[in-house]
Amino acid sequence: VITQLFKDVERLVSQEEYAKVLRSIDKILQLNPEDNDALHCKVISYIRLGKYQNALELLQKSFSDENLISEKAYCFYRLNKFDELLNLLRQYKLGNKNELSLRHIEAQVAYKTEDYNASVEIYYALLKETDKNLDVYNDILTNFNAAKAALL
Amino acid sequence: KPLFFDIAFNYVDFPPTLSQR
Ligand SMILES: [K+]
Numbered sequence: 001v002i003t004q005l006f007k008d009v010e011r012l013v014s015q016e017e018y019a020k021v022l023r024s025i026d027k028i029l030q031l032n033p034e035d036n037d038a039l040h041c042k043v044i045s046y047i048r049l050g051k052y053q054n055a056l057e058l059l060q061k062s063f064s065d066e067n068l069i070s071e072k073a074y075c076f077y078r079l080n081k082f083d084e085l086l087n088l089l090r091q092y093k094l095g096n097k098n099e100l101s102l103r104h105i106e107a108q109v110a111y112k113t114e115d116y117n118a119s120v121e122i123y124y125a126l127l128k129e130t131d132k133n134l135d136v137y138n139d140i141l142t143n144f145n146a147a148k149a150a151l152l
Numbered sequence: 153k154p155l156f157f158d159i160a161f162n163y164v165d166f167p168p169t170l171s172q173r
Contacts, residue, residue, distance in 0.1 A: 150154070
């Protein structure tokens, strides 16, 4: 039964039917409340639906501090919880975990809080280490230029 | 205000193990 439900989840994710994903996930969690993949899917579905508070509550209830850090940071970012976000980022920098996702969140929150120098610096470093042929290179360049323009 | 992308969103994704369940 769980295998079939996960197949449904996979199909619904590819169709971007996130409200329906949540329904299938809840059926899995009724059978197996601790299923880590199901809990992870539930967090991402909430985020895709813009329900950042629900995502954050689930992250805090069902995942330890070291898990799904990027997801937690992203929820803080979207909820404008900048103090919590900066604490989280500081913690992870101390642990030398410099994931790309966290560097992007750091650059975005710097821009959002008008710390344009910090934002420019992170995007400059990201540009230097990103392949120019990747789509993301142009996105980084756009954000770099936006932060640089805001500095002037 | 200039264009600014939410690039971090792309790094938040469903677990890669999903297809093996
Ligand atoms: K992560």
